[in-house]
Amino acid sequence: MIKKSHICLLLLLASCFQIGSSGAASQGGGLREDTIEHEPGNLQNGMRVVMNLCTLCHDLKYVKFRDLAGIGLSVDSIDKIRGVNRANDPVLSKMSAEQMNALFGMTTPDLSLMAKARSDGVRYIYSLLVAYHERSDGTIINKLYPEIKMPDVFAYSIESSERRRLTMEQNARDVAAFLAWTADPKAEERRTLGVYVMLYLFVLTFMLYLVKQKTWSRLRP
Amino acid sequence: MGKMIQWIDQRFPLSSFIKHDLVEYPTPRNLNYWWNFGFLAGFVLVLQIITGIFLAMHYKPDASLAFDSVDHIMREVNYGWLIRYMHAVGASAFFAVIYIHMARTLYYGSYRAPRELMWWSGQVLLLALMATAFMGYLLPWGQMSFWGAQVITSLFGATPFFGDEIVLWLRGDFAVGDATLTRFFALHYLFPFIISAIVIIHLIALHHVKSSNPSGINLTAKNNIPFHPYFTVKDLFGLGVFLIIYSYFVFFNPEFFIEAENNQPANPLQTPPHIVPEWYFLPFYAILRSVPDLLGGVIAMGLSVMIFAAMPFLDRSKIPGGAKYRPIYRVLFYIFIIDVALLGYIGTRPPTDLWTLVGQIATLIYFATFIFLPFLSKYEEKWLRKKGLPPVVEELIRCEEQCGCTDPK
Numbered sequence: 201m202i203k204k205s206h207i208c209l210l211l212l213l214a215s216c217f218q219i220g221s222s223g224a225a226s227q228g229g230g231l232r233e234d235t236i237e238h239e240p241g242n243l244q245n246g247m248r249v250v251m252n253l254c255t256l257c258h259d260l261k262y263v264k265f266r267d268l269a270g271i272g273l274s275v276d277s278i279d280k281i282r283g284v285n286r287a288n289d290p291v292l293s294k295m296s297a298e299q300m301n302a303l304f305g306m307t308t309p310d311l312s313l314m315a316k317a318r319s320d321g322v323r324y325i326y327s328l329l330v331a332y333h334e335r336s337d338g339t340i341i342n343k344l345y346p347e348i349k350m351p352d353v354f355a356y357s358i359e360s361s362e363r364r365r366l367t368m369e370q371n372a373r374d375v376a377a378f379l380a381w382t383a384d385p386k387a388e389e390r391r392t393l394g395v396y397v398m399l400y401l402f403v404l405t406f407m408l409y410l411v412k413q414k415t416w417s418r419l420r421p
Numbered sequence: 422m423g424k425m426i427q428w429i430d431q432r433f434p435l436s437s438f439i440k441h442d443l444v445e446y447p448t449p450r451n452l453n454y455w456w457n458f459g460f461l462a463g464f465v466l467v468l469q470i471i472t473g474i475f476l477a478m479h480y481k482p483d484a485s486l487a488f489d490s491v492d493h494i495m496r497e498v499n500y501g502w503l504i505r506y507m508h509a510v511g512a513s514a515f516f517a518v519i520y521i522h523m524a525r526t527l528y529y530g531s532y533r534a535p536r537e538l539m540w541w542s543g544q545v546l547l548l549a550l551m552a553t554a555f556m557g558y559l560l561p562w563g564q565m566s567f568w569g570a571q572v573i574t575s576l577f578g579a580t581p582f583f584g585d586e587i588v589l590w591l592r593g594d595f596a597v598g599d600a601t602l603t604r605f606f607a608l609h610y611l612f613p614f615i616i617s618a619i620v621i622i623h624l625i626a627l628h629h630v631k632s633s634n635p636s637g638i639n640l641t642a643k644n645n646i647p648f649h650p651y652f653t654v655k656d657l658f659g660l661g662v663f664l665i666i667y668s669y670f671v672f673f674n675p676e677f678f679i680e681a682e683n684n685q686p687a688n689p690l691q692t693p694p695h696i697v698p699e700w701y702f703l704p705f706y707a708i709l710r711s712v713p714d715l716l717g718g719v720i721a722m723g724l725s726v727m728i729f730a731a732m733p734f735l736d737r738s739k740i741p742g743g744a745k746y747r748p749i750y751r752v753l754f755y756i757f758i759i760d761v762a763l764l765g766y767i768g769t770r771p772p773t774d775l776w777t778l779v780g781q782i783a784t785l786i787y788f789a790t791f792i793f794l795p796f797l798s799k800y801e802e803k804w805l806r807k808k809g810l811p812p813v814v815e816e817l818i819r820c821e822e823q824c825g826c827t828d829p830k
Contacts (some may be wrong), residue, residue, distance in 0.1 A: 214438065296697050309685075316676060317684040349804070383684075386495070386502045393503075393674025401668060405661030414653045419646065 229321060231327040231344075233371075238377045243271040245376025249371050251281060251291075253353050254311060257300060260291040262312035263382050270385050271378070304349045315376070316381035322380045329372035332357035425493045442628055447645035448652050449634035455529075456632065457659035458522040463620065464660060465515045470613050472508040473623050480560065482606035487562035488686040506675040511555050513678045514667050516701035519550060523729070523817040528754055529743030531633035537733040539630065542623045546616060551702070551726070553612040556605040558699060559597075563683030568696045568827065570605070571597045576709070579716040596689060637741030638821040649670035695771060703768030704761045708787065710772055711780035721784065735791055740805060741817045749801040750794075757790045 236242075247268065265282040269275070278287065293300075297307050304409040306351070315321040324344075331344035332352035340357050342348045352358075381387070429435045479498050481490040494501035523543070526532055532540035558604050559570045578584040582749040593600030634640060646652075670677055678700065682693050698706050708725045712718035736750075744751040766782045810818070 247793075262489075267496075313684045317681055319681040321681060332806060390502060390672055390675070394668065397668050397672060398665065401661060401665045405658065405665060408654065408658040409662050412658045415650050415654050421652070 231323045232330070234326075234373065236326055236373045236376055236380075238380065240272040242374045242377045243381055244273065245371065246273060246374030246376070247273075247281075249375050250311070250378055254375070255293055256293060257293055257295055257304075257308045257350075258311045259293045259308075259381055261310050261311045263291045263385075264288055265291060266330055267385060271381055305350060308350075311379060311382070313383045315380040317383075320374045321383070325379055326372050326376035329354065329375060330356050330369050334358055436679040444647060444649045446628065446648040447631065448648045449632055449636075449640050450644055450646045450651070451634050451636060451640075452632060452652070453635055454659060455521070456634075458518050458525060459654055460656040461518045461663050462515070462522055463660065464663075465511055465518055466613065466616060466620065469508060469511045469515060470617075472504050472511060473610070473613065475504050476508055477610060482560070482603050482607075483642070484562065484602050484687070487560065487602060491561045491665075503671070506660045506671050509679060510667060510670045510675060512557065513670075513699070513701065514663075515550065516554070518663075519547065520701070522760065527732070527757075530634060530637055530750075531743075532732045533637075533736060534733065535630050536626075536633060539623060539626045540733060541730055542619055542626060544727070546623065547729075548726070549612055549616045549619065553609060553616065554701070556609040556612070559602060559605045560609065561683060562602065562687045563680075564687055564691075564693050565680045565696070567597055567687035567689065568693055570601065572696055573698075574601075576715075576719050576722075579719045581716070586798045588711055595718050596761055598689075634706040635743060635745070636817055637743050638817050641820075697769055700765065703766075704764035707764040707768035707780050708784045710768075711777060711784040721788075725784075725787060728788070731756075731791065735794040736798050737795050738802040739785070739803055740810070740814060741821065742814055746811060746814045747798075747801055747805070749797050753790050753797065754793065756786065760790070792793070 264287070265278055265285055266287040268278050268281065273281075282289070293308070295303075300307050315325060318324040328342065328344050328348070331342050332340055332354075333343050334340055334357040340352050341351075342350075354371065356365065356368050356372075359365050359368065426436060430437070451660070476494065479490065479494045479501065481487055491505065495504050496502075498504075526540065526543070548662050555570075555573060556566060559566045573586055574597065577586045579590060580587050589595065591601075592598070593604055631639075631645075680697065705725055709718040709722040712721045738750065740747050744754050760783050764780070766788065767776055767780045767783060772780075805814075
């Protein structure tokens with residue numbers, strides 16, 4: 201699934217662009233407001249991008265390949281994605297810590313919990329991925345997080361076609377949606393159970409209120 | 422069944438205990454819903470102990486495994502996410518319930534004679550709860566866990582002469598590390614049982630002096646009703662309302678009380694930009710920060726928690742009925758509550774000049790409400806008596822003296 205050419209491209213990108221342009225003034229820049237959809241289609245598209253691009257450098261060590269069934273993938277598709285990995289293996293980067301250190305001067309953060317590890321994390325991930333901007337001197341800067349060492353993996357900043365930029369934005373939203381799932385895979389189960397618990401508690405509490413009123417009405421004033 | 426109870430009763434006062442302390446236990450009939458929070462605190466304590474024990478079955482108190490083991494609980498353990506979120510939200514719920522319980526005591530003057538020992542055992546419970554919560558917060562071994570523990574333990578370094586030795590003794594290492602995590606885990610497991618023991622003392626005192634009530638006087642027999650069924654059912658209804666709010670957070674907003682920063686594993690080499698304590702420590706944290714000198718700040722923070730114990734001495738008024746019939750005390754009460762909320766907000770702000778100044782003013786107001794209370798309460802009583810007490814209060818005082826009266830509303 202993961203092609204060698206991608207790694208080459210990434211290394212090329214990393215060396216071309218001024219990585220970690222320190223000293224760049226923070227340009228503020230709030231988070232993007234667009235709606236991020238969490239439909240199975242979005243999650244699966246996000247998963248494809250994450251597997252093809254993000255996992256070149258990043259681990260998702262708390263996610264096992266078999267867990268991907270949680271976003272509606274069949275066993276066959278999971279088998280295709282995992283390749284030589286076992287279903288019970290965690291999703292790990294193709295690069296070793298040493299390679300990352302050589303490339304970025306740091307080990308890349310694990311992405312499994314990223315959507316919960318930043319405030320407004322899902323929106324943050326989406327906004328970060330499309331915050332790259334080409335300056336007049338040709339250097340690329342991330343307006344949301346100028347100190348970032350990650351290159352513009354979508355090449356969003358140098359894309360001139362509006363249509364392709366929109367596709368990249370959609371991909372970025374789907375990556376954010378997928379990482380929201382990896383950070384909290386039980387969210388749907390939790391909400392479903394929560395609805396039943398709440399309904400039960402509302403009925404129970406209302407009945408307890410009636411019992412309380414009935415009991416207390418027996419008291420003489 | 423009857424024979425078995427009889428057998429037990431000859432050897433242990435089971436039936437008489439249940440009858441005396443649960444069923445027939447005389448309770449003032451005029452208690453309002455603010456009196457539900459003692460029971461709720463007991464419920465949350467049990468909830469925390471049960472969920473905590475199940476978490477401990479899967480948690481690994483080891484600096485290299487702790488963070489992963491929490492994630493293991495969230496993903497792999499059957500309903501681990503539920504148990505963990507119940508425990509995490511439960512900590513916040515515990516403080517919310519306890520703070521309301523304390524505010525009720527302050528508003529209605531329930532700390533006054535003869536309930537000083539209840540108030541003081543409650544104060545010990547508050548300290549034990551704070552210690553337990555603080556140590557528990559280290560266990561997930563996230564960034565905020567680590568740095569929060571690092572900051573709070575370093576505060577003990579302000580102790581004159583042997584500050585450094587105390588910090589080293591607390592951490593078991595020169596920085597917060599594996600030694601700290603294992604001892605905090607051991608103590609976090611131990612403390613709830615110490616708390617349970619103090620709760621029993623708190624309840625023995627309660628059953629001796631009986632519940633206070635909104636009128637502020639000791640009611641005559643006919644104004645007391647048996648605990649069961651009247652208060653069992655009222656407490657259960659209150660519990661239902663509590664569980665609805667609690668479940669909202671557990672199921673629909675479980676990360677509300679968890680700092681995003683704490684979903685990153687502890688990294689001793691990277692200090693987070695803002696180290697903030699949990700919401701329930703924020704007012705005290707703001708007081709700590711508003712004193713320029715570290716030792717002074719630590720003393721002020723300690724004092725801000727401990728000063729509640731002085732309430733029975735500070736409040737010198739004998740007017741019954743709590744804040745309801747005491748206009749000056751009532752104003753002080755609301756100033757205090759608003760001030761605590763303000764301090765809590767300041768605790769979340771970065772310490773800029775403006776916020777430091779606001780924090781210092783709020784800290785002064787915090788302590789001023791306590792310092793002026795003896796004079797204001799004495800003055801208030803004189804003034805009220807001179808002006809003529811409201812007829813209701815006159816009636817209450819006469820009731821208490823004669824100990825046989827009509828229904829005090």
